[in-house]
Every structure is written in structure tokens, then in C-alpha cells.
Amino acid sequence: MTNMMSYGLEIGQMLLALALAPGLVGLVRWLKARLQNRLGAPPWQPYLELRKWLAKDVVMSTNASWIFQATPYIVFGSTVTVTLLVPLIATPIAFDAVGDLLVVVYLLLLGTFFLALAGLDAGTAFGGMGASREMTIAAIAEPTIALSISGLAIGSGSTNLGQILTTTLTDPAAAISPSHFLAFAALFIVVLAETGRLPIDNPATHLELTMIHEAMILEYSGRYLALIEWASWTKFLLFLSLLANLFVPWGMATLVTLPTLALATAAWIGKLILLASAIALLETRVAKLRLFRVPELLSLSFVLALLAVTSSLVLK
Amino acid sequence: MMQTLFLLTICAYSLGALGAILGGRGQLGRSLVGALAAIGATAGLLLGLTVIFTGQSFTAFVPALLPVGGGLALRLDPLGAFFLSVIGVVAIPASLYGIAYNEIYESERGSLRLLGAMFNLFLLAMSLVTLADNVFTFLLMWEGMSLTSYFLVITESDEAETIRAGNWYIAVTHVGVAFLVAAFLMLTGNASGAFSDLRVHASNLSPLARDLVFLLTLLGFGSKAGIIPLHVWLPRAHPAAPSYVSALMSGVMIKLGIYGLLRVALDFLGGGPAWWGVLVLVVGSVSAVLGVLYALMEHDLKRLLAYHSVENIGIILMGIGAGLLFHSYGSMSLAVLGLVGGLYHTLNHASFKGLLFLGAGSVLHATGTRNMEEMGGLMKRMPWTALFFLIGAAAISALPPLNGFVSEWLVFQALLKGLNIPGIEAAIAMPLAVGMLALTSGLAAACFVKAFGITFLAMPRSHEAESARESPLLMRIGMGMLAAICVVLGPGAIAVIPLLSRILVGLGGLAEVPVSLTEGVSLQVPTSSSQIALPTLALALLLAIGSIPVILKLLRVNFRLRRSESWGCGLTELTPRMEYTATAFAEPLRRVFAELYRPSKELTIDTHPESKYFVQSIAYRSEITPWFDRMLYTPLLHLIGYIANKIRRLQSGLVHLYLLYLALALMGLIFASRWIER
Amino acid sequence: MNDLLFSQLSTLVAASVLLFGILLVWRRSLLAYIKVFQWQSTMLTILFAIVAYFGNDPKLYWIGVLLFFLKVIFIPRLLQRFLVQIDVEREVAPYINTATSLVLTGVMVLLAQAMTNPLIRLITLPTRNGLPFAVALIFIGLFVIITRKKAFTQVLGFLVMENGIAMLAVLGTFGIPLIVELGVFLDLLMGFLVMQVFVYQIQGTFESIDVSKLNQLRY
Numbered sequence A: 001m002t003n004m005m006s007y008g009l010e011i012g013q014m015l016l017a018l019a020l021a022p023g024l025v026g027l028v029r030w031l032k033a034r035l036q037n038r039l040g041a042p043p044w045q046p047y048l049e050l051r052k053w054l055a056k057d058v059v060m061s062t063n064a065s066w067i068f069q070a071t072p073y074i075v076f077g078s079t080v081t082v083t084l085l086v087p088l089i090a091t092p093i094a095f096d097a098v099g100d101l102l103v104v105v106y107l108l109l110l111g112t113f114f115l116a117l118a119g120l121d122a123g124t125a126f127g128g129m130g131a132s133r134e135m136t137i138a139a140i141a142e143p144t145i146a147l148s149i150s151g152l153a154i155g156s157g158s159t160n161l162g163q164i165l166t167t168t169l170t171d172p173a174a175a176i177s178p179s180h181f182l183a184f185a186a187l188f189i190v191v192l193a194e195t196g197r198l199p200i201d202n203p204a205t206h207l208e209l210t211m212i213h214e215a216m217i218l219e220y221s222g223r224y225l226a227l228i229e230w231a232s233w234t235k236f237l238l239f240l241s242l243l244a245n246l247f248v249p250w251g252m253a254t255l256v257t258l259p260t261l262a263l264a265t266a267a268w269i270g271k272l273i274l275l276a277s278a279i280a281l282l283e284t285r286v287a288k289l290r291l292f293r294v295p296e297l298l299s300l301s302f303v304l305a306l307l308a309v310t311s312s313l314v315l316k
Numbered sequence B: 001m002m003q004t005l006f007l008l009t010i011c012a013y014s015l016g017a018l019g020a021i022l023g024g025r026g027q028l029g030r031s032l033v034g035a036l037a038a039i040g041a042t043a044g045l046l047l048g049l050t051v052i053f054t055g056q057s058f059t060a061f062v063p064a065l066l067p068v069g070g071g072l073a074l075r076l077d078p079l080g081a082f083f084l085s086v087i088g089v090v091a092i093p094a095s096l097y098g099i100a101y102n103e104i105y106e107s108e109r110g111s112l113r114l115l116g117a118m119f120n121l122f123l124l125a126m127s128l129v130t131l132a133d134n135v136f137t138f139l140l141m142w143e144g145m146s147l148t149s150y151f152l153v154i155t156e157s158d159e160a161e162t163i164r165a166g167n168w169y170i171a172v173t174h175v176g177v178a179f180l181v182a183a184f185l186m187l188t189g190n191a192s193g194a195f196s197d198l199r200v201h202a203s204n205l206s207p208l209a210r211d212l213v214f215l216l217t218l219l220g221f222g223s224k225a226g227i228i229p230l231h232v233w234l235p236r237a238h239p240a241a242p243s244y245v246s247a248l249m250s251g252v253m254i255k256l257g258i259y260g261l262l263r264v265a266l267d268f269l270g271g272g273p274a275w276w277g278v279l280v281l282v283v284g285s286v287s288a289v290l291g292v293l294y295a296l297m298e299h300d301l302k303r304l305l306a307y308h309s310v311e312n313i314g315i316i317l318m319g320i321g322a323g324l325l326f327h328s329y330g331s332m333s334l335a336v337l338g339l340v341g342g343l344y345h346t347l348n349h350a351s352f353k354g355l356l357f358l359g360a361g362s363v364l365h366a367t368g369t370r371n372m373e374e375m376g377g378l379m380k381r382m383p384w385t386a387l388f389f390l391i392g393a394a395a396i397s398a399l400p401p402l403n404g405f406v407s408e409w410l411v412f413q414a415l416l417k418g419l420n421i422p423g424i425e426a427a428i429a430m431p432l433a434v435g436m437l438a439l440t441s442g443l444a445a446a447c448f449v450k451a452f453g454i455t456f457l458a459m460p461r462s463h464e465a466e467s468a469r470e471s472p473l474l475m476r477i478g479m480g481m482l483a484a485i486c487v488v489l490g491p492g493a494i495a496v497i498p499l500l501s502r503i504l505v506g507l508g509g510l511a512e513v514p515v516s517l518t519e520g521v522s523l524q525v526p527t528s529s530s531q532i533a534l535p536t537l538a539l540a541l542l543l544a545i546g547s548i549p550v551i552l553k554l555l556r557v558n559f560r561l562r563r564s565e566s567w568g569c570g571l572t573e574l575t576p577r578m579e580y581t582a583t584a585f586a587e588p589l590r591r592v593f594a595e596l597y598r599p600s601k602e603l604t605i606d607t608h609p610e611s612k613y614f615v616q617s618i619a620y621r622s623e624i625t626p627w628f629d630r631m632l633y634t635p636l637l638h639l640i641g642y643i644a645n646k647i648r649r650l651q652s653g654l655v656h657l658y659l660l661y662l663a664l665a666l667m668g669l670i671f672a673s674r675w676i677e678r
Numbered sequence C: 001m002n003d004l005l006f007s008q009l010s011t012l013v014a015a016s017v018l019l020f021g022i023l024l025v026w027r028r029s030l031l032a033y034i035k036v037f038q039w040q041s042t043m044l045t046i047l048f049a050i051v052a053y054f055g056n057d058p059k060l061y062w063i064g065v066l067l068f069f070l071k072v073i074f075i076p077r078l079l080q081r082f083l084v085q086i087d088v089e090r091e092v093a094p095y096i097n098t099a100t101s102l103v104l105t106g107v108m109v110l111l112a113q114a115m116t117n118p119l120i121r122l123i124t125l126p127t128r129n130g131l132p133f134a135v136a137l138i139f140i141g142l143f144v145i146i147t148r149k150k151a152f153t154q155v156l157g158f159l160v161m162e163n164g165i166a167m168l169a170v171l172g173t174f175g176i177p178l179i180v181e182l183g184v185f186l187d188l189l190m191g192f193l194v195m196q197v198f199v200y201q202i203q204g205t206f207e208s209i210d211v212s213k214l215n216q217l218r219y
Helices: A002-035 A045-055 A066-085 A102-120 A125-156 A161-170 A172-178 A180-193 A220-246 A258-285 A291-316 B002-023 B028-054 B078-105 B112-133 B135-156 B160-188 B193-205 B207-227 B234-240 B241-266 B274-296 B300-329 B332-367 B383-395 B403-418 B426-455 B473-488 B493-503 B532-552 B582-590 B627-650 B655-677 C002-026 C028-053 C059-086 C099-124 C128-147 C150-173 C177-205 C211-218
Strands: A058-063 B059-060 B073-074 B522-524 B561-564 B598-609 B614-623
Touching: A002 A058, A002 A066, A002 A220, A002 A258, A045 A058, A045 A220, A045 B627, A058 A066, A058 A220, A058 B332, A058 C002, A066 A102, A066 B207, A066 B532, A102 A125, A102 A161, A102 A220, A102 B403, A102 B426, A125 A161, A125 A291, A125 B403, A125 B582, A161 A172, A161 A220, A172 A180, A172 B274, A172 C002, A180 A220, A180 A291, A180 C002, A180 C128, A220 A258, A258 C028, A291 B300, A291 B582, A291 C002, A291 C128, B002 B028, B002 B059, B002 B112, B002 C002, B028 B078, B028 B493, B059 B112, B073 B078, B073 B112, B073 B135, B073 B655, B078 B112, B078 B241, B078 B332, B078 B493, B112 B135, B112 B241, B112 B598, B135 B160, B135 B193, B135 B234, B135 B241, B160 B193, B160 B207, B160 B234, B160 B241, B193 C028, B207 B241, B207 B274, B207 B522, B234 B241, B234 B300, B241 B300, B241 B332, B241 B383, B274 B300, B274 B332, B274 B426, B274 B582, B274 C028, B300 B332, B300 B403, B300 B426, B332 B561, B383 B403, B383 B426, B403 B426, B403 B473, B403 B522, B426 B582, B473 B561, B493 B532, C002 C128, C002 C150, C028 C059, C028 C150, C099 C128, C128 C150, C150 C177
Parallel strands: A058 B561
Antiparallel strands: B059 B073, B598 B614
16 A cells, blocks of 8 residues: 555656646746746746647658657656656655666756757757757766765765655754755756756747757757657756755655645745745846856856865764 | 686687688688687686686696796686676677678788787787786786787778877887886795785785885786876777777777786785775876866767777776775775776776777778768668667766666765765865766766767768768677667666676675675665665656657647758758867867867968958868877977987997997896895 | 754854855956955854854954954955056956866865864864864965966955954964954054055056066066
């Protein structure tokens, strides 16, 4: 029975993540518009976009190969797998032993890898440009991610998410330790980079010189575009959930009962809304960085992560 | 049983070599030579596996052969057996592949007889290196391996570039051998050269002598493994050799450097102080990051792969360095974690780098060029090669659930555990190593997007690429075998890793009971609750990817697909000249790491004589000279040239003078020996 | 529990002081430097207050107040006025590019940690975990002075280094005797004023505060 329930929980949180991801992105867009004194599209606009794309024909370049066709499925599939691994509302979950934080990171890298290949596949300069920039940023962001994970892992002695969360839940004093804050700051910058937000990439632009993610998927249309965009929104939601749950795990359900789960879902959505507002505010305040200043920002986050590791070592 | 397998290995290789000399030409001759090599490799693989599974060593002693050096002594223990198996894993597909690949040498380029003979002898020498049980046998086989591979490198000797590559290779190799001879002489002392005596003698050495032996071994074996800055021969020699030989050299031969290092540092010396581990870790990290950074700047497909070998040796050494560090602190189960990470990466790198070199060879075979800027669009022309290369690229980029991810995960976990080591060296080295490992894998992914994307995707950039054809069946079979291994070794790690920890049992004081790194279908880090279950993960991933189309069908989504031109920003036709090039792809990273690369730039703009506003041609040249070439080898070569020039005066051509030299040298040696004895 | 809280809080604030030091390496505009310094000094004041409260040392409050007036209000204002006078907005490209500088900063933090590690093992103060950050801050101040070209930035590097020394003092000894502390402050102020005059003179002579131009004096 408990087995059934824990697998039900897995499926549940996967569906929840997929269902809420467009709404979260819509919310950020709406908040941004409001902060910039625009009316903005309603928060549920992304759902309508998905429906529209799913109804349209796919137009595929004559240059492209099966990589172009397989990529949407691989990207979406790997993101879905990650939704099974990351505890969203309850901990520990059934898939906790299947993959740790490193698996999460590398599964998302798998998606990026194929997206970049698909960007090159159509043979246009835009696709190549996007692919090249995306891989550059992904590569430089990697050390920060690894060190942040180390910072978290030293405290709990494990890279498995369930263990990390349980440790923080049982020891609230750890939450105000400097390593915690520093790792949060470092990961926050990386999340901005990985999900293509300002000041690294502008998700709202199609200006040729500045786009990264958009340039890569420029050739996509129809259901392929729907899958890729949905996956990247889900990735955004997953990263925000990671930030929220790793550093402020309170409110997560530790027992699988209906009331606790409902409460936990509410707390999770609350945390997501808070983070989304913070990002909307940030995106209103800052301008996009020049591409060649991005490494500087990322090396700043690297130093933060390094500090997180050393301070957690000191505290031992 | 083992005796038979051993004899079969030796005989098959020897017959292969003999057959090649007598008549290795033509379809039949090539097939025979290749088949014999494959049989030898298979027998070797089986022999290795038998030793690993049974845990019993295989010994053979032929005192009559080479009596000066204490006879030809052979003993295969589990550690050697592992490396023998790795040889087999790559050599079988490479031999089959070679049968078809060698067709290009049928006409005039190179000598097929020499190639076939050297190939078999090379495999034989490599196998015997893992079996050697006394100093003389080891060094002899080591030298044989180096020499045969030298001849293989210069197969296409009609090109000046190839000869130069061969010179670099033979020079660096012999410097390495010099270090090794010195190390082994110190280890042997007055004892016999048998390895069992070495173990005893090593424990009586003074700490200083042990340190010296370790450093010499690291340099000697490191030059073979390709650690920076002793890797200079690697990006030169590997592209020059026939591709399946490159696969063997890169996939297997450089690993024997790792074997030697483990054998001496762990088995003979029994581990050492903490700084040994830190040194190996630092050398590994630097090799990994610099290797991949220079790989990114390469547009020669095989040179790119060669630089990646430097990178992967770095990752292997990171695991081994962490292992040695734990060993010196007495935490044996964690030492096993690091060492197993290194060993597993050794096996994985052999499989995917072998695969990638075979893939590159297949492309070279079809297009006649190694320059990526002239490729493109091969996906449709060579679908099988493309698929196999893609698997290799994903595996080397450490993407789950393939094998590269597993070993990097293990090394990463070892480094994470290393953060808790109290020493100061570890406190500085470990966090940086974690960062560098992550940077390496990120950059490797970027590099292989470039390598695969530019080579196989989009439109062909040259006429040769346009008319490329898929390679012959045997070549595809060779690649397919390795691709299958890459896939299987990912989720299959749970079956292999217990064997690896069994290999390490008893080496250098490691526990007699194998350390368990697995639990059910999970990989489990000792003294921690970190774990992953790759089989489950792979299944979930496949299910997730597979179910999407089904669900979309059920949702009655629009499934129509139209073909059309790529969007060209208003241009009516996109030509290959408008495609993104490999140089352009790597440009952002080149700017990010400009401080390291320090590229030279040269811009010439020719304008019309009438007006400077009419530009007729623009030439832009930018070159990157690796800093070790610039800072280390150029001055070194100048110095050697200078000294050689001075010494030349000794060459007078007078016989009497030469006799005088001889006499002086003899006297000098006699005095020196007396002085040493005192 | 109190000690634990003390330890956590002081380390956290010490880390944020260091963080602003790192931001100094990252930013390029001179105005931002002043802002960063201001924030850093504010955090340092808070650190003094924390140590005063948990360490039961009222006179540290006074030092804190003094520090606040001097470093959060007086010096930044002076610097801003000064900035208007010399009319320079940005640091030119430093000797080492920003990304590399940041990575080097990280290495310096590791070094500081390795250096203070034996000390931390010996002492039992609840504030000991912040010591590496203080040492690292001193390194970073030095690093800024060495690698930047504008005299203005070097003044800031000097100030940041001084903050590091103050932090080391307050964490390591719960504040050195008041009189010594005051002496250090005065020293700093004098040094600062002298440097200001210097920078002004350099500006007047070379029409730039780029220190790399000083080598023109050779000719």
C-alpha cells in the first residue's frame, strides 16, 4: 500500500509540475508587465500558446536530420524524468535513491546537449550561434553547480536530495549558516543562467544579437516547439523548486497523508510565487549583460560557491 | 584453461605478424591478419576475465629466454588482468575494423606488410606488458610497445607531417623510458629484478628514495599516459596513425601508463605520504582542464580527439589521486572508491574513445579529410557512423545513462568525500578539483556538440563531404561493438564495479575483503548515503521519452509535418558558406579563456587601388600556440640545438681521437663506480 | 545554544563582509566601488554590534558607532565629492581580467582558510570561524591595490584591507583595546587624506589617475 502511495505521489508531483510550469512562466511575464506599467498578457497565456502550437503543422528544414525530430522528445523526456527525482512537496520520495543532485544536473545537461545539436541541424547561422552560446554558458556554469552541490553535501554527508532536505529540516540552525546563504546566492545566479533569464539571456527577445535560447529553437514549430517550450518552462519550475526546497524546506510534507500534502502543496506554490516575484522584480531592474561579461558574473557565482564550501568546512 | 588461452594469445598474434610479412595484401591476406589479431585479442580478453573472476593469478616462467635479465617471467594478477581485458575490449573491434580500413593502403601509401606485422606485434607487446613479472621483461615489452607503435604512427610516411609526429613521439617516449629505467634501478637495488623482490626491497627504501622513485615513475609513466606537459606527442602522433591504431593508442596504450603508475605506487611502494595523492590529483586536474580547452580549439577531428585523451587521462588521475590521498590517511574504503572511479573511467574511456577514433576514421575514409570545416551533412550520407559517433560523443560528455557518467560520478563522489580530509593540501586542492572536474565535463559537452554538430549535421561544406558514402560493413561492425559496450556499461556498471573493487583487494594494504560499492541495482558510496540506480533511471528515461509520442497521439495532436527550406532571414537560398563553422562555434569560449590561449591575430585587408572603400579581399589568420609549446618546448629545443652545436666540435673524424674518447669514458666509468661503492 | 547562535551569526556577517570585498573585484564603475565599500562597512558595524552584544563588551558599541560615522558616512561622502572632482567614472581594464581575478580571489579564500586552519584548531573563541574571511579580505584588499590601475581604486583597496584588519581584530580578540583601535583609525584617516592629496596631485600632473602612467617619470 505504502508502495502504491509513494509511486502515486511520484506521478502526482510529475503531473503537478507539468501542469503548473506554464502558469509560473505566465505569472512572471504578467508580473513583469505590471512592474513596467504595461497591461501584459494574462498569466494563463502560456497554456493558450501550448494549445495553439499543438494544433499547428510542423515545418521542418530540408537540411535537418532525425536529430531535429528526436530532440523535442529527448528534451521533454529528460525533463519529465527530472520531475520524478526532485522532491517538490514531500520528502523523501520513492525516486530519491534513483538519482541524486548530480543526476539531476546531468540529465538537464542531456537536454541542453541535444538542443544545441538541433540548433546546428538546420544549418542556419542563428541556430549555430544559439548552440555555441548556450553550450558556453552551460559549461562555465557547471563548476558553480558542482561546488554548490558540494557545499550542500558536506553538511548532510550525501548528494541525495532526500538526505539533504532531511538534514536541513531536522537542524534549523544550519539554515542560517553562511555556507547555506552563499550556496543559495551562487545557485541563484546559475539558475538565472541555466533557465535563460536576465541578465544572462532575455526570454522575451528575438533580437538577433542578444538571443541565446531563442536562437537555438528558432527553426522549431508546431508540436515540437510546444514540447521544447514546455520542457524549458518545466525546467524553470524545477530549478525554482530546488532553490526553494533546498534552502527553505519547511512546509514540505514528511508524511504522506492528504491534509499534509495539501498544506505542502500550498506552501510550495507560495514559495514559487515568492521566487517568481523576485525574478520579475530583478528582470525589471537589471539590463542584459554583454555576452562576454556573463563569464564574469558566473565566475562571481563560482567564488560564492567556493566560499560556501570553505565556510561549511570551517564550521565542521 | 588459462595456459591454453595464454598460448592462443601469443600464437595468434605471432602468426598474424608472420602472416602479414609473408602476404598481408589483398582481401584474403588482410582478413587473415585482422582475424588472427582479433582471435589473439579475444583469447587475451578471456584470459583476463578468467583471472578477474577466479581471482587466481596465472604464471609462466621461461628462464631460458633472456637469461641475462633473469628470464622471461610472466604473471597475470587481477590488476594486470583488468588492463589485459581493456586491451581486448578495444583490440577486437579495432582489428575487424582494420581489415576494411586497410584497403586504402592497398595501392601505394605505406606498406601493408609492415603495418599488419607491426599491428600484431604491438598488440602482443601491450598484452605482455600487463603480464610482465620482472623488471627486464617489463622494460623489454614496454620498449617493444613503444617501437611497434612508432612504426604504426609513421605508416603514412609519405607525408612530412607524419614523420615529424613520429619524431616527437619517439623522443618523448624515450625520455620517459629513461625515467622508468632510473626508477626501476632504484627499486631493484641489489635484489633480483623479480617483482616479488621489488615489493620487499621497496619497503626497505628510505623515505627520500621512495619519494624519488615515485616522482620518476610519475614522469616516466606520465609521459606515456599523456599528462600535461608531457603530452606533446599525443596530439601529433594520434592523428597521424591509421585511425584504428589511434583508437588502440588512445584507448589502450596510454592507459598502460596508468597501469604502471598503479603497479609501482600502490603495489610496490604500497602507497605513500599525502602529497603523492595531492600531486597526482593536481596533475590530473590540470591535464583535464587544459586538455579539453585545447581540444575545443581544434578543428582537426582526430587532433581534437587526441586532446580529449589528455583530458580523460586527467579525470582518471583525479580518481587515482583521490584514492592515493585517502590511502595515506588510512580510509581504505574511500581509497577504493577513488581508485575504482579511476579504473572504471579507464575502461569507459577505452570504449568511447576507441569508438570515436573509429568513427573519425570512418569519416576520414569517406571524405579524405580530417578538417571539420570541410565536413557537414554526413548524418544523411553515413547514418550508421553518425549514430555510433553520437553515442560515443554522449558517453564522453558524461551524459546519463551512458558509461561516462558513471565513472565521473564515482570520481566526483570521491572528491566530495575528500573535502573532509583535514590536511591543508587537501583543503586547497579538493574544492578546486571539484570545480575543475565539473568545468571539464561541461566543456567536453560543448566540444562534442561542436565535433558532432559540425561534422555530421546541416549541409555538407565541401564536395568531398557531399559525395561521402557509408563505410563498409566490417568497419560498422567494429564501431557497433564499441557503441554497444558504451551503452551497456552505463546501467551495467552495477555488475562491473564489484569486480573492480575485487581487483584492488590486497594491493598496497587495501582491505582483503572487497569494498562494496553497490547495493541491489544502486551504486552506493561507502560511509555515505549517496546513491544512484542507473538501471532504473535508464528505464524511466526511456519510458518517458517513448511515451510522449503515444500520449500526443492519444490527445489527437496535429501530427502533420511539412518540409521546407531553413529560414534565411529573407535570403532565398542558404548556402553552406553561411553555416556556423567550428571556429565560430568555439569563438565565445576562446574569448572567455583568451588569457590562456593568447591567440595571435593577423588581419590583411586588400583594397582597390583607386579607393580604400572598395575592399577586394580580407584575410584573417589567428593561431593558437599552446603555452607549453611556447614556454617549454621551444626554448628546450633551442637549448638542445645549441648544445648539440657545441658538441659537434668533438666530431673530428679522426679514429685516434675516437679511441681516446672511448678510453676516457671507460676510465671515467671505472672511477665513478668505485666512488659510488664507497 | 547562545554560543552556537553567536558563532553562526558572526560567521554569517563576516562572510557578507567578505562578499562585498569580492564584489569590489567584480564591479567596474568607481561609484559602485564606493557603494560596495559603504555596504561593507555597514556589515562590519553590525559585526561589531554582534560581538559587543554576545561578548558583553559595551565599549565595542562605541567603536561601532565611531566606525559607522567614519566609514559609512564620512569617507564615502568624501570619496563621492572627490569622484566629482577628478571626473572619472570607470576603472580601465585591470592588469588581470575580471573573470581571472575572481577565480584568483577564490584561490585566495582557500589559501586564507588553509593558513588559519591550524589557528582555528587551537583557539576556542565562538567567533573563530570568521577568521579565514578576515584574512581573505586583507588578501583581496592587497590584490586590488596590486592589480588595478586607477589610484582611486587603490585607495579603496586600501580601505577594504583596513576593514579586513578591523574584522580580524574584532573576531580574533573581541576587539583590541580601545586606544589601539583609535590609533589605527587615526592612522587610516591620515593615510587616507595623504593618499587623497596624492591622487589629486597625480591627476593634476598627468591629467589621469592611471597609475600605470607613473613610469613616465623615468624619462
